[in-house]
Amino acid sequence: MSRVTLEKKNHIAIVTFNRPEKLNALDDDQIKAILEIGDTLKQDKSIRAVVLTGAGKAFCAGLDVQAQFSAIGTVAVENVIHRTDGILNDWQKLVWQWHALPVPVIAAVHGYAFGGGLQIMMGCDIRIVAPETKLAILETKWGIVPDMAGTQLFRHSVRADIIKLLTYTHRTFSGKEALEYGFATQLSETPLESAIALAEEIASKSPDAIVQSKKILNAAPYVDAEEGLMQESVAQSKLLKSKNQMEAVMAGIQKRSGNFDDYSIL
Numbered sequence: 001m002s003r004v005t006l007e008k009k010n011h012i013a014i015v016t017f018n019r020p021e022k023l024n025a026l027d028d029d030q031i032k033a034i035l036e037i038g039d040t041l042k043q044d045k046s047i048r049a050v051v052l053t054g055a056g057k058a059f060c061a062g063l064d065v066q067a068q069f070s071a072i073g074t075v076a077v078e079n080v081i082h083r084t085d086g087i088l089n090d091w092q093k094l095v096w097q098w099h100a101l102p103v104p105v106i107a108a109v110h111g112y113a114f115g116g117g118l119q120i121m122m123g124c125d126i127r128i129v130a131p132e133t134k135l136a137i138l139e140t141k142w143g144i145v146p147d148m149a150g151t152q153l154f155r156h157s158v159r160a161d162i163i164k165l166l167t168y169t170h171r172t173f174s175g176k177e178a179l180e181y182g183f184a185t186q187l188s189e190t191p192l193e194s195a196i197a198l199a200e201e202i203a204s205k206s207p208d209a210i211v212q213s214k215k216i217l218n219a220a221p222y223v224d225a226e227e228g229l230m231q232e233s234v235a236q237s238k239l240l241k242s243k244n245q246m247e248a249v250m251a252g253i254q255k256r257s258g259n260f261d262d263y264s265i266l
Contacts, residue, residue, distance in 0.1 A: 003033035005055075006040070011048040011203045012196070013041055020056025025064040026116050031094055034120075038097035045262040048207045049199035050101065052124060053108040053192050062115025062138055080147070088149075091116070095149040098123035099218065102211045102266060104202055108195035109175070109184075114138045119150040122157070122183065125214065126198065128191045129184040133175035137163075141170040156221055157182040206248040207263035208239055215266070238265045 007014040015037055017024035024030070041047055054060055085093045098105040098120070107124035115138035121127050129135075137154075139146045146154075146167060154163045162181050166173065178184040188194035202210060212235040220228050239245045244260050251258035 003030050004037050006037055008044075008047065010200065011046060011207075012199045013044075013047045013050045014196070015041075015050060015052050017052075017054040017060055020054075020058075022064060023056070023058035023061035023112055024054040024117070025061045026094075027064040030064070031090060034094055035090065035097070038093075038101070041103075042097070042101060045264065048103055048203040048205075048210065048263070050098070050103060050105040051108055051192070051195045051199050052098065052105060052120070053195070054111065056111075058111035058117070059107070059109040059113045059133070060117030060120055061112045062117045063142075065142060091147065092149045095119045095123040095153070099125075099149070099153065102214065102263065103207070104199075104210060104214060106195040106199055108191040109133055109135075110191055115146070116148050118183070119146060119148040119153065122150060122153040126185045126195075127178075127183065128186055128188050128195045128198070129175040129178055130189060130191050131175045131187050133178070134172050135175070135178050135183065136170055136172045137166045138170050140167060154183075204257060206244040206258060206260055208242060208244045208260075208265045209248065211263045212239060212265060 003018055005016045005018050007016075017030070017034070019025065019030055041050060079089055080091075082089060084090050088096055094116070104126065105124040107121045107127045109121055109127060110130040110133055113121050113129075113133060113135045115136065118135050118137060137146055137150070145151075158181050165171070173181070175184060175187055179187050186194075216228070216231045216235050219231060223231065242265065244263075247258050247260055
């Protein structure tokens with residue numbers, strides 16, 4: 001059985017973590033499968049939005065502790081320092097690839113999002129969470145730190161004192177608390193249905209405008225005002241009078257759905 005499934009329809013990709021008997025916990029095979037799906041989507045310019053979800057009772061319960069810690073002292077420890085993809089090691093890429101993907105990624109979260117599962121969720125642009133979901137920054141329970149890009153992602157949505165409290169205590173919190181803290185974007189009793197509906201809305205827009213918007217919004221926290229304003233202007237100069245931009249104008253004037261080409265402006 002495939003560890004991760006990919007369904008593509010109407011320019012939307014639905015990625016499902018498919019290890020339900022282990023609450024979609026992350027062992028080496030699961031990590032490899034998720035990385036491969038990410039690389040596939042990165043090359044597919046027909047995709048305009050991605051939904052991440054988990055089969056069965058959980059989004060992702062984090063690391064498969066028994067499988068991962070049995071490798072301590074061998075290749076697993078060596079790979080923590082080794083960079084496999086630019087600034088990233090494989091565990092970090094597992095999360096950061098969704099943040100870096102050109103198109104928006106929506107997490108549909110239910111059941112459990114612990115440790116690495118929570119960090120994957122935070123790599124997504126938008127997080128739709130079931131109210132009774134259980135979440136935790138779990139790493140300190142096992143004597144380690146959140147090292148799958150979480151420290152670079154939590155801080156943009158959550159107050160520093162809340163991050164520290166939850167990291168130091170590995171306390172479990174609910175989906176309702178996740179919304180209050182800033183981990184969740186919105187709550188839904190049916191997060192997958194809500195995520196797909198949002199993906200359909202995003203996919204109806206000019207994909208060039210969406211891709212450029214994500215690019216400059218992702219960069220904004222890391223650049224000064226001068227650079228950020230220039231990035232706005234550069235993006236706009238690429239979009240103005242392009243085929244998809246003109247189609248967006250005509251579709252708006254004529255009150256119809258846009259007929260857009262795949263995104264091409266990066």
